[in-house]
Amino acid sequence: MYRHPPGLRGYVVAITLLGGALVFAFAAGSALFWVLETAAVAAGRPEGVPNWLILIASAAFLLPFLFFLARTFPFLTDWYYLLPAIVFLLVFTVYPIALTVYLAFTDYSGMRNGLPDRSTETAVVAVVGPRITLAADPVESLGCGESCVGQELELVGGGHCGRFRVVAGAGKTLTLDRAPSFEPEYAYRVNAFHFVGFKNFVFIFKNASRALWPVFVWNVVFAAFTVLSTALVGLLLGVLLNNKELKLRNLYRTLLIISWALPGVISIQMWVALLNKQFGAINRLLGLLGIYPIPWLLDPLWAKVAVLLVNLWLGFPYMMTATLGALSTIPDELYEAAKVDGASGLDAFQFITLPLLKTAFVPILLASFAFNFNNFNVIYLLTGGGPAVEGQLSTAQATDILISWAYKTAFRSEGQSAYGLGAAISLVIFVLTVGISLANFRVSGALREEGRR
Amino acid sequence: MSRRGWAAFAGLLLAYLAARRGFFAGRGLRPNSFLVYGLERGDWFVALGFVLVAAALGYGLRRLLDETDGLRLALWTLGLAELAAYTWGLSLELASRVQPKPAFGAVFIPGGWRYVLAGYAVAVVTLFVYSWLVIKIGNRLSGRRRPVWPLFGQGLTHLLMWTLVILVYYPVLQVVSASFDPRNNLFSFRKVESSWLLVRAKVLPALDHVSWANYAKLVDGVVIYPWQWAVLLLAVLLLLAALLLAWLGRRGGEVYRVWHGRALFGFAATLFVLVVFLSPDQFTGVGTESKFLLWVRNTLLVSGSSGLLAIALTATAGYAFARFSFPGRYPTLLTFIFIQMFPGFLALVAIYYLLSWLDLLGTFTGLLLAYSGGIISFGSWVYKGYVESLGRSLEEAAYIDGATRWQAFTRIVLPLSAPMFVFIFLLQFVGTYSEFIMANLVLTGVDKWTVGLGLYSFTTGQFSTKWGLFAAASVLGSLPILLIFYGFQQYFVSGYTAGAVKE
Numbered sequence: 001m002y003r004h005p006p007g008l009r010g011y012v013v014a015i016t017l018l019g020g021a022l023v024f025a026f027a028a029g030s031a032l033f034w035v036l037e038t039a040a041v042a043a044g045r046p047e048g049v050p051n052w053l054i055l056i057a058s059a060a061f062l063l064p065f066l067f068f069l070a071r072t073f074p075f076l077t078d079w080y081y082l083l084p085a086i087v088f089l090l091v092f093t094v095y096p097i098a099l100t101v102y103l104a105f106t107d108y109s110g111m112r113n114g115l116p117d118r119s120t121e122t123a124v125v126a127v128v129g130p131r132i133t134l135a136a137d138p139v140e141s142l143g144c145g146e147s148c149v150g151q152e153l154e155l156v157g158g159g160h161c162g163r164f165r166v167v168a169g170a171g172k173t174l175t176l177d178r179a180p181s182f183e184p185e186y187a188y189r190v191n192a193f194h195f196v197g198f199k200n201f202v203f204i205f206k207n208a209s210r211a212l213w214p215v216f217v218w219n220v221v222f223a224a225f226t227v228l229s230t231a232l233v234g235l236l237l238g239v240l241l242n243n244k245e246l247k248l249r250n251l252y253r254t255l256l257i258i259s260w261a262l263p264g265v266i267s268i269q270m271w272v273a274l275l276n277k278q279f280g281a282i283n284r285l286l287g288l289l290g291i292y293p294i295p296w297l298l299d300p301l302w303a304k305v306a307v308l309l310v311n312l313w314l315g316f317p318y319m320m321t322a323t324l325g326a327l328s329t330i331p332d333e334l335y336e337a338a339k340v341d342g343a344s345g346l347d348a349f350q351f352i353t354l355p356l357l358k359t360a361f362v363p364i365l366l367a368s369f370a371f372n373f374n375n376f377n378v379i380y381l382l383t384g385g386g387p388a389v390e391g392q393l394s395t396a397q398a399t400d401i402l403i404s405w406a407y408k409t410a411f412r413s414e415g416q417s418a419y420g421l422g423a424a425i426s427l428v429i430f431v432l433t434v435g436i437s438l439a440n441f442r443v444s445g446a447l448r449e450e451g452r453r
Numbered sequence: 454m455s456r457r458g459w460a461a462f463a464g465l466l467l468a469y470l471a472a473r474r475g476f477f478a479g480r481g482l483r484p485n486s487f488l489v490y491g492l493e494r495g496d497w498f499v500a501l502g503f504v505l506v507a508a509a510l511g512y513g514l515r516r517l518l519d520e521t522d523g524l525r526l527a528l529w530t531l532g533l534a535e536l537a538a539y540t541w542g543l544s545l546e547l548a549s550r551v552q553p554k555p556a557f558g559a560v561f562i563p564g565g566w567r568y569v570l571a572g573y574a575v576a577v578v579t580l581f582v583y584s585w586l587v588i589k590i591g592n593r594l595s596g597r598r599r600p601v602w603p604l605f606g607q608g609l610t611h612l613l614m615w616t617l618v619i620l621v622y623y624p625v626l627q628v629v630s631a632s633f634d635p636r637n638n639l640f641s642f643r644k645v646e647s648s649w650l651l652v653r654a655k656v657l658p659a660l661d662h663v664s665w666a667n668y669a670k671l672v673d674g675v676v677i678y679p680w681q682w683a684v685l686l687l688a689v690l691l692l693l694a695a696l697l698l699a700w701l702g703r704r705g706g707e708v709y710r711v712w713h714g715r716a717l718f719g720f721a722a723t724l725f726v727l728v729v730f731l732s733p734d735q736f737t738g739v740g741t742e743s744k745f746l747l748w749v750r751n752t753l754l755v756s757g758s759s760g761l762l763a764i765a766l767t768a769t770a771g772y773a774f775a776r777f778s779f780p781g782r783y784p785t786l787l788t789f790i791f792i793q794m795f796p797g798f799l800a801l802v803a804i805y806y807l808l809s810w811l812d813l814l815g816t817f818t819g820l821l822l823a824y825s826g827g828i829i830s831f832g833s834w835v836y837k838g839y840v841e842s843l844g845r846s847l848e849e850a851a852y853i854d855g856a857t858r859w860q861a862f863t864r865i866v867l868p869l870s871a872p873m874f875v876f877i878f879l880l881q882f883v884g885t886y887s888e889f890i891m892a893n894l895v896l897t898g899v900d901k902w903t904v905g906l907g908l909y910s911f912t913t914g915q916f917s918t919k920w921g922l923f924a925a926a927s928v929l930g931s932l933p934i935l936l937i938f939y940g941f942q943q944y945f946v947s948g949y950t951a952g953a954v955k956e
Contacts, residue, residue, distance in 0.1 A: 011781030
């Protein structure tokens with residue numbers, strides 16, 4: 001067997017070795033990818049090879065390297081058990097989060113997506129070293145705006161392509177940062193995105209009364225009301241169904257769990273039709289009761305009520321099951337002892353059931369709050385954030401919550417594909433979500449029993 | 454608490470309520486809460502004034518009532534009063550937004566709620582009389598003295614439960630019945646002739662035109678090769694065998710249980726073959742809806758592979774956290790849990806950027822990778838707990854026999870972990886089946902859609918003509934999850950509510 005270097009030193013050594021291995025593999029993989037890309041372009045495929053090959057190439061270097069590393073440092077094999085999880089977390093969770101932080105400070109958008117704009121195609125007529133002469137006035141035909149200096153160009157010719165930066169320009173002649181190694185035929189302007197500092201956040205807070213505040217307040221109300229209503233209904237049903245004398249109680253539990261068992265993405269869309277004002281099944285039922293047709297999804301205030309009711313329908317079975325689970329762990333001896341001491345049924349409920357339920361329920365309520373705080377599906381699939389409210393941004397309407405606002409800003413036509421702004425909104429949500437989760441850990445003490453070993 | 458104190462308290466509260474009534478009535482507003490009024494209109498003085506009044510009231514009460522809890526009492530009372538006022542104002546506002554005009558072509562019964570209420574009153578009285586009679590007669594016969602209330606309470610509980618069951622299933626019933634009615638489109642004025650009020654009101658379905666036409670449209674033009682039929686038949690047979698063996702195994706017999714596992718595995722494997730080798734070329738129908746089975750296949754493919762990936766990523770990590778004690782284990786565990794606080798889909802812009810850079814937009818692989826991060830922390834944490842509950846004795850025996858760590862893990866712990874793997878798989882499977890935001894972002898084109906995306910195209914597109922189709926697709930699309938959920942209910946219930954049950 002092998003021994004670890006003890007304490008902090010062992011940790012640092014292991015992390016350094018693993019991090020070094022990952023960095024090395026990524027660098028080597030990138031190099032291999034570059035070779036493949038150049039070969040593909042030279043072979044007459046100007047689009048090159050797909051970029052995901054970089055992941056495969058890195059993995060191809062990582063595996064043998066890890067094998068040799070384990071020969072020299074056998075204690076590292078313990079870490080290999082964690083490595084798949086760590087790598088996936090790094091690439092698909094940690095890196096996107098870091099990238100979100102970066103993109104939030106840029107003007108990345110559908111118009112500035114880092115790709116060459118093919119409508120700016122301009123023929124190159126002459127090349128002298130790093131100086132190229134174009135067939136037309138570059139400011140106009142490349143669509144540079146004020147001046148082409150500082151812009152990025154993509155040059156294409158003879159199956160090759162490359163990106164160059166313009167450092168100076170005079171008339172139709174532009175000076176690039178380096179001389180192209182091939183014979184360029186056409187030039188395109190790259191829709192580069194730039195670092196814009198706090199501009200996105202300034203926009204969010206400048207328009208706070210038109211988007212951030214109403215959306216935030218509704219988001220909190222939505223999550224809090226959902227948690228409270230589902231918990232109340234769930235607790236009531238759980239306590240009622242926990243009565244061992246009650247016949248059919250397992251049947252009721254199985255029947256009532258249906259809205260949890262149905263896939264949400266389907267059942268929420270089902271409700272859109274059911275809540276239709278003129279033709280929906282809900283208003284048909286209410287008509288029998290003498291209630292006039294309710295504009296469930298047409299009126300801003302009623303739409304909020306509709307969202308809350310649908311979410312109650314979706315959420316109560318979970319709370320009911322959680323209550324039953326928590327109640328089943330309370331030993332019967334407690335109740336028997338209370339009975340011997342002369343306590344009534346109500347006393348037992350008040351002094352045994354409720355306090356024990358409370359300790360079990362607080363973490364569940366907080367987790368449910370954190371989940372519903374970002375419950376995109378219910379909002380987006382039921383109302384799409386609508387109906388429209390006058391005076392608010394078109395991406396932040398009556399029932400929009402923060403996450404649907406971010407999504408619509410970044411990926412829907414009314415947000416004009418403002419990816420950077422969407423990332424900035426996501427960052428605001430990150431901060432809020434982490435706050436909720438930290439409160440949850442503090443209250444539930446999930447980590448307290450897991451001490452150092 | 455003294456009587457004088459209570460009187461003062463009640464007087465103050467009444468004065469407060471009267472002041473608020475005057476305030477809102479004088480401005481021609483609906484009765485509302487001071488706090489909400491101030492916050493909504495940006496009138497900070499009103500909001501601040503409310504808080505100050507509450508504080509002053511509490512302080513005064515503390516003096517008057519000679520109670521240390523005065524402040525708390527005042528805050529609760531005022532808070533509840535404000536909440537009631539706000540709810541009342543909100544109800545008035547909501548009611549004012551409903552036009553007093555019955556829907557065209559719908560059955561409208563003025564004051565119908567009175568009949569329902571009366572019906573419930575009759576039911577409650579009947580229940581009471583019934584319980585009273587049963588208990589009294591029973592007491593008389595047996596000579597015991599049992600109270601009436603428990604039986605009456607059970608009766609009320611049954612009444613409540615059946616009401617709830619009806620309410621919860623009403624939407625489901627509507628969708629299922631719409632799926633069997635090809636004439637049904639949502640925007641229909643068609644009257645139903647029936648002697649039953651509920652059928653006439655279209656609250657209960659009229660079962661005069663039951664047909665499979667909607668379902669037939671979903672599979673229109675689907676070409677299935679003979680070998681796929683054969684594999685499907687095999688899969689069905691294996692499932693039946695598994696069910697039969699499970700039933701036999703329940704009566705004892707280790708052999709049955711072993712074969713039950715093998716049959717289930719065979720079923721999964723044949724299903725996997727079917728899903729993987731179903732290709733878009735086999736869908737030759739005209740409308741988008743004829744691609745429905747392809748969407749189901751896409752969803753099963755993505756959800757199934759993310760479930761498998763979840764197991765692969767969490768198994769070794771969870772084992773290492775549970776059994777190893779290398780330096781840095783605890784900080785790494787904390788980091789995992791810390792990362793779990795960030796829901797992955799919040800980074801949607803960055804994931805979109807990353808996938809577009811990797812040329813993975815519009816591929817199942819891209820979606821799979823985007824999903825992979827979400828389960829790792831939670832899965833490792835749950836699996837770690839499971840391995841810890843297994844006990845070390847078996848592994849220690851294996852070490853004595855000369856096994857390596859990897860052998861102890863693969864030969865001893867892995868076979869024992871099947872229940873936990875099933876849970877992690879199902880968790881990820883069900884979660885990604887219902888996932889919409891990422892799928893909508895990554896998958897483009899009818900051939901790549903998942904069930905959720907396909908249904909979304911029904912609801913946002915020409916919805917009026919496709920309500921029956923939507924209903925049929927909903928029913929079929931829900932079935933896999935419904936079967937899994939009820940089949941593996943124990944796993945879900947125990948796993949999801951693990952937070953509630955502290956062992």
